[in-house]
Amino acid sequence: MGEGSINKGYYRLYLPINTIELKPKLFTKLYKHELKATQEKQEMENGSRNVLKPMDSEQLREYGHRMVDFVADYYKTIESFPVRSQVQPGYLHNLLPDSAPDHPDTLEQVLEDVKTKILPGVTHWQSPSFFAFYPSNSSVAGFLGDILSTGLGIVGFSWITSPAATELEIIVLDWLAKLLNLPEQFLSEGNGGGVIQGSASESVHVAMTAARDKVLRRVGKNALGKLVVYSSDQTHSSLQKACQIAGIHPENCRVLKADSSTNYTLRPELLQEAVSRDLEAGLIPFFLGANVGTTSSGAVDPLASLGKIANRNEMWFHVDAAYAGSACICPEYRQYIDGVETADSFNMNAHKWLLTNFDCSLLWVKDQSTLTEAFSTNPEYLQNKASQANLVVDYKDWQIALSRRFRSLKLWMVLRLYGAETLKNYIRNHIKLATVFEQLVSQDPNFEVITPRIFSLVCFRMVPVDNDEKKCNDRNRELLEAVNSSGKLFIIHTALSGKIFLRFSIGAPLTEEKHIKEAWKVIQEEASYLLRK
Amino acid sequence: MGEGSINKGYYRLYLPINTIELKPKLFTKLYKHELKATQEKQEMENGSRNVLKPMDSEQLREYGHRMVDFVADYYKTIESFPVRSQVQPGYLHNLLPDSAPDHPDTLEQVLEDVKTKILPGVTHWQSPSFFAFYPSNSSVAGFLGDILSTGLGIVGFSWITSPAATELEIIVLDWLAKLLNLPEQFLSEGNGGGVIQGSASESVHVAMTAARDKVLRRVGKNALGKLVVYSSDQTHSSLQKACQIAGIHPENCRVLKADSSTNYTLRPELLQEAVSRDLEAGLIPFFLGANVGTTSSGAVDPLASLGKIANRNEMWFHVDAAYAGSACICPEYRQYIDGVETADSFNMNAHKWLLTNFDCSLLWVKDQSTLTEAFSTNPEYLQNKASQANLVVDYKDWQIALSRRFRSLKLWMVLRLYGAETLKNYIRNHIKLATVFEQLVSQDPNFEVITPRIFSLVCFRMVPVDNDEKKCNDRNRELLEAVNSSGKLFIIHTALSGKIFLRFSIGAPLTEEKHIKEAWKVIQEEASYLLRK
Structure with missing residues (x-):
């Protein structure tokens, strides 16, 4: 908790119990059912005495409506919550019992607990004033797709376990590949294709495992200790994690320095030098990860030049466009993935900035057999005619897990209910809002x-005062904590070349220009307060 | 498609288009909104001309209700669908356009496509006549939890990103550990704790990676080629996949034979012999996977004896109770995890048989630092006061991915809305139904x-005729295909000691005694037909 904020009394305002008391009227809809509570309890207990009917369609309808109302009311009131939760570690332990109830509670009781105990501990990613990390979009269409997916309750690991789940995924990933104007090799017609993973971390983990196994098939499995991975120091930590899991030796992970001279992008010459040095040392360069939109600063590596080096050296080239990939459906931003034709795998997260509720991380590969060679298993109990005849895709062999949800439904719904042109304008609007913020910052000499x-x-x-960078870093950290403790917005920091700076990341579906301006006002005020101290 | 079924005209009945025509009245609710379609389309297009409002709370309310109605109607009519989808590979490709629409479609159009194009390609896991694989439970409570989770749209990788997500997960996993009467070391009080993974595959992958890194820290990372994994040949293919991903050399994966003499459980002496042999050969036994409820036949390995061997040899002991773990909340079934106190990690899937919508795979470990040492990363942009002060759990360091959904909500809702006693009775009822089926089979001399x-x-x-096992296998395969092509139920096969047999797995939430009896009648009829041929 920032001291500045405590001093100013913001903190107390947002203690859990008060958070709720602030908006008693906003949830009135919930209470209209309160009289039903006794009846409900009886129903549930009958269930426990006889046999539970856990999937009664009329109960699903009634309770489902109430939960939808709860969510709708949440969005109606979302601006009244502190954006970043203000609770203390361990807060919930004291609010909930030590063990599960033996007998049913009512939905009323549970929803009451959600309001008074859970929501105070929620950091509101969907708040229009959430500017932290990168966005994780929720939309009506994505929400509907998720309801349908969880409602159908299917597990589509093999084609036969629900043909529609596999086939819709193939089709929708092709749709998106076309919107991104990806090279044909990434489409499902030939050897390539797309698959939905849970996150960019899983995508790079899957790509690296496939790449590792591919090179080890060539050079022998005892050569693992010789394999070398390359990326810039701006690459997301998921690549480091993928290296750890794949068993790449830490000393063989080349984290190449990117600095302000190239706006924090990876210099191809630096990569070439590193690769050459490793080859001379008898090592085996096998994986290059490049970024379109780094986490710290949104930098875009020069894919074409980097890809050439990777291709020449038979390295797997993975492009992580988790955040910025969504923008590349706009013709004017497509240039930022120029060179993707040199890549072996390409990843973007539809759940970040393309309105598809988390999780929906899209991974395309040029050669699907690299995935199936790494991840296939074929036990008797999963064998079936369609799979044995090689007529179908079994996505279980494209990922770590066996089981998988019907995630293509929500992406399909987003694309159909909004349409490509609307989605492009949605992206453009956020970028426009970023220029507004940028101007505000530029006009203030303190920033x-x-x-x-x-x-x-x-x-x-x-900005630093008297060139004191250390003090400047401390001050920016203080500003960060003060701003976030205000509850009025949420941003995070990062470091570039030893300088601490703040990231203002726009992309929440509800964000409008007024939220940008309000946020800037809070930042300016907290800054003035710090400068006066 | 089974020829027997085609001959009998079942197949034609279930062609996609007829599937729909069979139940025009059942979806009438959907059409009441049809007049709104034009208005809707205009709304969406306004969205595209101006700026999309993808999260309007009143649109969410209205459309959410309609989707809930759609799901409720689906459950009302679920028995009218062929249980296993009867479509042909590639069916959907011809039904959907080649690219995403530029402009919005209406919700009406999308729901119509779900009915006419998607549902025919769905294999109905929630059908009361789904007896394939193991169940993947959906319930009203689980459904509500998923709606709320996707509605809140938060991403809880670090504590600060939504303290409630982390804390509720810790609490609810403790609740379940207590219901299972797990040793205290698995609870969050000390060094242990539970975490929700996506699947049993992820759970064993995570456990094995942690185990691998733990042993390699001791013996040096170049010893990877010496590490040996042990399991019975009845172990789920996810263990083999975990070995592949962890880079364990295939010749070091000991798949120990389990046969009918021990009801397909792993003999401790066999394990001891293998471990001794490997130690003599200078190899390093490091991981043992045991099963409580194997996939093929529900066998239970003798945990206590196996665990002793693992402990004595400093091996990581992982217990996979993905399916049967749920039964162990009943005191009378708890015996099947006796010996779990010798395990390092224990896994059960609440999404299989405990009414929590997929995915919700529960993994407990005794020493959480083994996970965090394997999976931690700590980039600047994820640093925050609570994490740096070591005051909180950051679940990102307990799993492969960085990001994660708020999955504990649905498990919490299941426990609260049903209560532990009701859940135990739910399990008991399925086991009782299994005894009914078992009796039916026993009474028929052909089976x-x-x-x-x-x-x-x-x-x-x-049963085989004239001891001809080969012919018997073929006949059982034929029976399987005929039964599944009937659309009236779905079962799968497996093989034990070279014999093909059929698995009748009970656990769908809607299954009642009548469904068991109807299923048996279909099986008997198809068998008679085969015997007459």
């Missing part, structure tokens, strides 16, 4: 924008 | 039950 902005992320900081 | 039944899985087959 500076630190790296050139490409998409909807603005990196900025309070 | 035999093949392994002793413990939980709700019955393994059976048509």
